[in-house]
Amino acid sequence: MSDFNALISTKTIDILPISEQALKQINSQIANQLNTGVLVLDANFNVIIWNRFLQIHTDKVVKNTLGKSIFSVFPELPERWLTRKLSTVLQLNTPSFCSWEQRHHLFELPHTRPITTDSDFMAQNCTFLPVETDCHGKHICILIEDVTDVCHYQTQLKNTLIELEKISRIDGLTQIYNRRHWQESLEQEYSKSRRHDKKLSLIMLDLDYFKLLNDNYGHQCGDMVLIEVSTLISSLLRVEDIFGRYGGEEFAIILPETELSGAIDLAQRICNIIATTELIYNEQAINVTVSLGVAQLSTEESNYEELITQSDNALYQAKALGRNQVCSTA
Amino acid sequence: MSEFHLTEDQQDCLEELINIAMGQASDQLARYLDTFVYLKVPSIESVDAKELMQTLSQQENTMAVVSQGFFGYEGIRGEALLVYQEEDSGRIADLLGYEPDELSQDEQLIDISSILTTTFLNVFARQIDNQMSYNAPKLLPSAKDNLSEHLQQMPFSWDLALKVNINYQVTDYSFNCNMILLIPETAITNIKHVLDRILAEF
Known part of the structure; x- marks a missing residue:
């Protein structure tokens, strides 16, 4: 597999019409303008990278976040369960998922819907991806998608169906x-x-x-x-x-x-x-x-x-x- | 025989790849679960769409179906369905190393399905020099009524499905489920190319 990866990336770099520096800048700007939370952890579950989405949705200061354990930065997380989940990603090298339908949210982030839904927090779909680096070993990338709207409409639909059933x-x-x-x-x-x-x-x-x-x-x-x-x-x-x-x-x-x-x-x-x-x-x-x-x-x-x-x-x-x-x- | 059917050689080659992938996946799983996992040689059948619909709608005690899409290079893509019978699902939390009250039954099914699908397909992809991405796994609401509806509403039309029967024995209890890989027509052609390439290398 590593050969195959190398093939792809050299190919990509060979044909890349811009410098690696520019590519880095583009990547980081995209990451910071994404409407999705991006959080990267090291193998000990310390926060290494977080994007702007998370910075503006939490009131946390950078110095209290980077390098700190995810469980001390986000004390609301179910520690035992999430530890097992993150270990799975590291050990099996496979992605893992957590949908709002099973857990409404993991991170207590405010949502941007003005009308209050049934929760004060943003409904989330979370994806846990294994990320490997050459010199720093294994990492986990957590993607946090805001699905408050989906959750809101789905709940409305469900209630309407129950009401219709009754009627x-x-x-x-x-x-x-x-x-x-x-x-x-x-x-x-x-x-x-x-x-x-x-x-x-x-x-x-x-x-x-x-x-x-x-x-x-x-x-x-x-x-x-x-x-x-x-x-x-x-x-x-x-x-x-x-x-x-x-x-x-x-x-x-x-x-x-x-x-x-x-x-x-x-x-x-x-x-x-x-x-x-x-x-x-x-x-x-x-x-x-x-x-x-x-x-x-x-x-x-x-x-x-x-x-x-x-x-x-x-x-x-x-x-x-x-x-x-x-x-x-x- | 349609153009989407595999030749005998292609079928053999695919079965071999699946067998190896399943073996390696269960080895990884055993290490992850920190227990002895005994995997029976999976039975693999390729079934056509009509046949599958019939079998699935006839299965009376189907309790849950978890679906997860997969996407690789060279147009290798499809959807994996993990089908559980009523008696299969008692001790999944145990198997995964969670406390039973830490996650709901639905979440247990989704988790184990995702692990089985992704470990297996990752190894499978590696063997054919490919790499997979995955959709979030989804539990189909009340399996019995909705399965055929779900199959009809697929974003692609598919003629061939691979049915892989997985049976894990984990020390003091057994775990069973069926994995069904639905492969769209276009992806079948692509898989046939890959299989031919592998066959040519021998």
Whole structure:
């Protein structure tokens, strides 16, 4: 390899159209105008060279830096970990890397973004390169790139994706699950209970005379009722129950590992709490009631849709019998 | 047989170079880790793009993939993928000489991958009178879903990939992973030139 290097460098020098002195000056000016921190250490990890980028981003004085151990110049560095990392570079003669995604920063340098991101310090990608000299042996060059922008936008993107994820599952008005997510959950719960031979019950419920309520008090009142009813029902549920808005004024609750009697019990409590809670709209007391249909998964159904049909039928029965009551398939 | 396929002689020569590089790399590694490293003779396969996509997407328990680009003179370049199975990654921090709480699992995988890739490719490059530079290694987010997507989004189209199965036994436990070298079409032509040159010297 050394032969090959020699070949390249002699070649380069032979064809170099400028003097070595000029080359040195160009190199050092480039190094000092780079928007990247350059730090060179000797084999004992003492700082030998640092460029302007580091000088202006740290408040450190040259005489306290050059010739001093990197760990005394930058006491924030994780000493044991970095020692091992630097030794790897020296010993294996291979580059090593440290990305902001694993460690936000190594060096506590201020960043130039005016808007504060989640850290006071510049996010960094660091590269550790082995550098060999003829008479002074092995060195390590540390390149410190400012990636605060990348980090900032990546974090924003991540948060947006989480928010989108959430929005795609939630009904905007009532803040409970929307139809799509609720139905996906039912499909999962259905196959789970089939696979593990577990009980599964379903409640479908509908607000009584909701159209009339909208006509008499306006749609804003209707919206308020939907929100209040969702809150009331949510307060009666267990964490594992899956509550969603099925349609306009229709709601549905998946009850995993629940048998029919338990589901009827819960449906009755929902029926009572809604009938006895007075809702206030524009200082007017409004009373609403709900009709509920309950069904439990039996050996009959061959898909989850049939379970919906079962509870839907029970719901229509409750409506037909005069509303404000619970009916079940049994 | 496409123009990018290696002849039998070229394939033999390349396998030999990889074997030597892998041997020297593991020797360096043993000294670095200060432990006895036993390296099984790596199995080397060259696979075409379609085949590789299939194998990789079929691997159910692939836990992580770390990718790192490499660049040498004479247009020798490509991307190294280190593929880990679930059971491979238990004691990497130990192997590297770190305390487990000093670095995350992700960082451990990235570190060991970078070390394996760069030590191996440095030796390999030296044998063909070349010299490599490297990109920062990157852990692909959730390997399973994104691997084929990643392969499709490569900045180059590639027809040939070298799959090198590396198996290290380190005293009281074993370490396994697959190294896959993806070589773009243009670089294959360049590698073939280099191989022909080496073959001519014998």
